[in-house]
Amino acid sequence: xxxxxxxxxxxxxxxxxxxxxxxxxxxxxxxxxxxxxxxxxxxxxxxxxxxxxxxxxxxxxxxxxxxxxxxxxxxxxxxxxxxxxxxxxxxxxxxxxxxxxxxxxxxxxxxxxxxxxxxxxxxxxxxxxxxxxxxxxxxxxxxxxxxxxxxxxxxxxxxxxxxxxxxxxxxxxxxxxxxxxxxxxxxxxxxxxxxxxxxxxxxxxxxxxxxxxxxxxxxxxxxxxxxxxxxxxxxxxxxxxxxxxxxxxxxxxxxxxxxxxxxxxxxxxxxxxxxxxxxxxxxxxxxxxxxxxxxxxxxxxxxxxxxxxxxxxxxxxxxxxxxxxxxxxxxxxxxxxxxxxxxxxxxxxxxxxxxxxxxxxxxxxxxxxxxxxxxxxxxxxxxxxxxxxxxxxxxxxxxxxxxxxx
Numbered sequence: 001x002x003x004x005x006x007x008x009x010x011x012x013x014x015x016x017x018x019x020x021x022x023x024x025x026x027x028x029x030x031x032x033x034x035x036x037x038x039x040x041x042x043x044x045x046x047x048x049x050x051x052x053x054x055x056x057x058x059x060x061x062x063x064x065x066x067x068x069x070x071x072x073x074x075x076x077x078x079x080x081x082x083x084x085x086x087x088x089x090x091x092x093x094x095x096x097x098x099x100x101x102x103x104x105x106x107x108x109x110x111x112x113x114x115x116x117x118x119x120x121x122x123x124x125x126x127x128x129x130x131x132x133x134x135x136x137x138x139x140x141x142x143x144x145x146x147x148x149x150x151x152x153x154x155x156x157x158x159x160x161x162x163x164x165x166x167x168x169x170x171x172x173x174x175x176x177x178x179x180x181x182x183x184x185x186x187x188x189x190x191x192x193x194x195x196x197x198x199x200x201x202x203x204x205x206x207x208x209x210x211x212x213x214x215x216x217x218x219x220x221x222x223x224x225x226x227x228x229x230x231x232x233x234x235x236x237x238x239x240x241x242x243x244x245x246x247x248x249x250x251x252x253x254x255x256x257x258x259x260x261x262x263x264x265x266x267x268x269x270x271x272x273x274x275x276x277x278x279x280x281x282x283x284x285x286x287x288x289x290x291x292x293x294x295x296x297x298x299x300x301x302x303x304x305x306x307x308x309x310x311x312x313x314x315x316x317x318x319x320x321x322x323x324x325x326x327x328x329x330x331x332x333x334x335x336x337x338x339x340x341x342x343x344x345x346x347x348x349x350x351x352x353x354x355x356x357x358x359x360x361x362x363x364x365x366x367x368x369x370x371x372x373x374x375x376x377x378x379x380x381x382x383x384x385x386x387x388x389x390x391x392x393x394x395x396x397x398x399x400x401x402x403x404x405x406x
Contacts, residue, residue: 135225213359346374
């Protein structure tokens with residue numbers, strides 16, 4: 001099939017709120033350097049942001065937490081009260097106190113968060129520029145499309161941004177200018193999004209498992225971008241009588257996963273904890289992989305346990321869903337359920353396919369309800385997903401399969 005050339009996109013509009021003028025300018029520079037994105041306005045506190053939304057209609061907000069007059073938390077409380085649905089991405093420091101407040105922000109409706117490297121005011125924010133662009137595109141693009149805008153995929157935003165960064169690097173090395181310099185890019189100019197080829201979706205590979213599905217003794221779940229709120233939606237609706245333990249890999253930095261587990265535990269009928277090395281795997285428990293550690297299952301005569309490791313990153317991640325799925329496929333074979341949900345890239349896709357080959361049951365989040373249809377798409381195309389399920393039905397599907405195959 002011929003590939004269609006997509007072009008003439010609308011601009012993704014972003015609002016930046018931070019009490020530090022340095023941070024506002026650094027974050028705005030990164031956004032304005034991204035093809036197809038534009039900073040529509042800036043605010044130095046939540047009150048100014050709230051007031052400006054009467055005139056500025058952004059597709060996504062990048063929000064600091066600790067600010068005078070009105071904090072990020074207070075803004076989110078007002079946003080919820082006023083039923084403002086513009087997605088919000090939090091820029092958070094990595095301190096323990098910051099982790100607790102960040103989880104509070106997610107509970108109040110923030111979409112996701114990015115950690116500020118080096119503290120609340122830092123010139124190192126450029127080191128997370130890829131993450132920032134990914135988050136803005138992932139949450140802002142669906143909202144913009146609902147408003148009728150023509151917006152490309154998150155993948156394309158990232159590809160265009162990386163191409164732009166590569167052009168800047170080469171130009172600086174050679175001493176030659178590129179089409180628009182940083183100084184030329186302003187709130188009044190947008191670097192156009194390049195045309196790209198939109199590929200037709202692939203038909204899934206056909207896999208014949210080496211054995212039929214057996215009793216489900218464990219559930220393994222991998223998720224990334226869009227995960228914090230998606231997991232809240234799933235676990236608050238999970239069967240309170242579920243017997244099988246659930247092991248979860250959510251791509252999240254160190255310092256946040258303990259608070260994240262506690263946040264989920266407040267709304268989930270099962271016990272949610274951060275996984276630890278040598279922790280026994282018990283029924284009725286959900287285990288969240290700790291940030292910067294892989295988790296895997298290890299077989300023991302007295303009962304299987306979780307092992308945490310700091311082996312090399314897999315697919316650019318630690319924890320990695322592939323590491324978890326690989327161990328589950330090896331030990332549990334056809335006595336497992338694999339779940340792969342929203343996320344950029346392909347982490348988990350290869351090894352959930354191995355789980356399927358071993359006879360495990362597998363489900364994947366569908367394209368329509370995924371914030372980023374990356375991980376579940378690759379798993380589907382590899383033949384690793386038996387059934388694609390919308391987010392609102394994943395809890396019921398997990399619970400149903402677990403009851404039927406106990």
